[in-house]
Amino acid sequence: MAKTATREAYGKTLAALVEQDDHIIVLDADLSGSTKTSLARNVRPEQHFNMGIAEGNMMAVAAGLAASGNVVFASSFAMFAAGRAFEQIRNSIAYPRLNVKVCATHAGITVGEDGASHQSVEDLALMRAVPNMLVVCPADASETDAAIRAVYAYDGPCYVRLGRSAVEDVYTEGTVPFTLGKGNVLHKGSKVALIACGIMVESALKAREELLKDGIDATVVDMHTIKPIDKELLIELTKTHDLIVTCEEHSIIGGLGSAVAEVLAQYAPCRQVMVGIQDVFGESGTPAALLEKYGLTPADIVKAVKEHVK
Amino acid sequence: MNQVQDLQKHAVNVRKNIVKMVTAAKSGHPGGSLSSVEILLAIYFTQMNISEENIHSCERDRFVLSKGHCTPCLYSVLAEKGFLKEEELLTFRQINSRLQGHPSMRKLEGLDMSTGSLGQGISTAVGMALSNKIHKKPYRIYTLLGDGECEEGQVWEAAMAAAHYHLDNLLAFVDFNGLQIDGDVTKVMNPTPIDKKFEAFGWNVIMLKDGNDIEAVIRACEEAKKCEGKPTVIVAKTVKGKGVSFMENNAGWHGNAPSEEQCAQALEELDGGAK
Known part of the structure; x- marks a missing residue:
């Protein structure tokens, strides 16, 4: 069976979406090679902005971009997105209900060798507690593709939890039944x-x-x-x-x-x-x-x- | 009546409304609201192309109150512009009011961002200015920071990003009134020299000796427009509590409401200033 990391699938789908919609803006905090937003940058560099190692600022910049009519995908590791930038996500994105998709990669302990400082085991708890926030955690590559397309179509703040390590396919490509909020x-x-x-x-x-x-x-x-x-x-x-x-x-x-x-x-x-x-x-x-x-x-x-x- | 005299008259009204709102709410932030009156009037009456027709759109200039606690000033200026009725100002901070303690863009039209957590507003303004650059929109973005707010690290992350992306469509003000809740900014956690810091971050810096002089504020806004390739910050020296003798230069009035008697005295003083 094919093995793909959900972050890889995210990058691929995002790359396809940015080509269709010039109001998708992608932000990354110096981890674009790891979060795979680099795949979107490769096809549409003018829609991808590196915000440097400053996640708090990145999330609030995302809010400003969304308040200007853009659909914003902001990525970093789960630890630095949901963790470090929690309050920016809470106050600048979720409270004003802005159209930002926080797509956090390297979630959970399967980050592996980097150790506990990089292993987010609390991000679902943090994001779930915030009003207006939708929280999604796809199982494999095909479902990630479906999830990213679904959150793109949804008007409002979303948190998508993605992993670093390759996972086996659960679904057959193109046949994923996916409705937000329906297991x-x-x-x-x-x-x-x-x-x-x-x-x-x-x-x-x-x-x-x-x-x-x-x-x-x-x-x-x-x-x-x-x-x-x-x-x-x-x-x-x-x-x-x-x-x-x-x-x-x-x-x-x-x-x-x-x-x-x-x-x-x-x-x-x-x-x-x-x-x-x-x-x-x-x-x-x-x-x-x-x-x-x-x-x-x-x-x-x-x-x-x-x-x-x- | 020329524009300056007209705005000075608005300034008296704005200050009176700030005092009335905070008194009625029995809470709020009069000190930093009173210090930033001329800055907000200059922005809303001489710079921004905001009107009843385009208020719901982002196809216009926008303003982010990064020092989000100074809502009494912002709501009063919006009332002067005719975007909300003066009597609604007295619902400030009350249950079911559109006038939240800190700005909520989903509650009141004309508010361009929800703010209140210091340091975040300037970043959202950077996002708006960046969007205008990306989509080649001619609109300018304005934001107002407190001097104490410049102690937040995020202000400098935002400053770095604005210069990095050459956001010359962004104009930030620092309301440099010298005081924060716990006292003198230089004693609590010295953020100075604010001008040199912004300069080092790649910004065009304009120092304003008297940020309560409306003519000087307008001149500085016009000068800022000439700068290309860099964002501009106007560091405006102001008086905290400006216009109310017992509030002036007193950190105790950062976040306290006056009593009815104090309110009456303040309104009398402000009326006297209008003569």
């Missing part, structure tokens, strides 16, 4: 539902294969939109499932698991287990070694299911 049921099973986002969708699918060997037919949902979360789908799932397992490459505090728990607790109480980063910082290492050490492999999902399934 994709990839497999319909019973009793156990695995709800994942980002790179954990692929892991959830692998966990499902393992569970089948033990006679557990798990439902797998790709919850690509973290906010607004697909409340209807979650409530529906609780009617036919006893256990919900959320899977995310993010802290269990404030991310997908929390978003799901907020719905379950209020509307449809159901046993939930959270596979995610357990309120700790990461460290240097290969992405594979980190996923194993921090409990984010298909085997960890399988273990969580077996421990809690009735």
Whole structure:
């Protein structure tokens, strides 16, 4: 199966979009080779502006460009976008509801060797808490293409979480069902539902294969939109499932698991287990070694299911 | 009546409204609002091509209040322009009002950006000026910073970017009234020399000895237009609390509302100044 990083797919789609619309302006903070906005710059240099290593200024400049009728894609690593520039995103972009797409790459621990200073495990929590902000985390290259086109078509602030490392294809190119705010049921099973986002969708699918060997037919949902979360789908799932397992490459505090728990607790109480980063910082290492050490492999999902399934 | 006399009359009215608004709201920022009256009047009455017809559009000159706490001055100037009724000014900071404590562009037409968190407004102005360059629009972008605000690192990130992209369609003012909440700017965290810093960042700098002299402010705006290839900053020395004796040069009036009695005294003094 083909392996592509979602950041790579983002760059490709952005390059296609800038050629169609001269009101798309792309900003980067000296990481264009890594975030892949360089691909857009290669085709339309006059629509790409490097703002240097100054992320706070970049986000507020993005707001000014959007207030002038442009669709702005502003990229950096998740740590420096959602983290460092949090308040600029909050006050200058989200509060005035401006049309800026914060596309943050190198999210989660699979940044790898750079270590904890660069591994954003809180960005979903930060962005989800901001009013007016839409939060998306695609699973693979094809879904990233669909997600970027969807946020481009949506008029308002969005946060898109992308990864550094190559991930296997979950979808077949050109056949991704993608509606903002609507989760994709990839497999319909019973009793156990695995709800994942980002790179954990692929892991959830692998966990499902393992569970089948033990006679557990798990439902797998790709919850690509973290906010607004697909409340209807979650409530529906609780009617036919006893256990919900959320899977995310993010802290269990404030991310997908929390978003799901907020719905379950209020509307449809159901046993939930959270596979995610357990309120700790990461460290240097290969992405594979980190996923194993921090409990984010298909085997960890399988273990969580077996421990809690009735 | 010539333009200057006309604007001086507007200035008295703006100052009276600032005092009334802050008194009615029992909160707000009179000091820095009173110091920046002539700057905003010069921008809105002699520079910007804003009108009832184009107010909703970005196809015009725009203004960003980077020192977002000085809304009493901005709302009062918008009222002088006829964009909102004087009686609405008294809803300032009240529940359900369009006149938020700090500017919210989604609440009130004519506000070109939501600001309030210091240092961010100038960056948004850079974005607007950059957009006008990209799309070859002739409109100019104006912004007003506080001197204390220049302690925010983001101001200098924005300054770097504006010079880097040769934004000569951007005119920034620094309301150099010398005081911030905790006292004298040079004692709290010295941001001076502000002019030399902007110069070092690649800006055209105009020093204005009296930023409360409307004629001098207009002249400086005209001079700024002549500069090509660089953004311009007008560092305007002003008096915090200008026009109200007990507020002048007193940091205590940065963010405090006067009592009814103090308000009455202030209005009397301001009326006297109009004679």
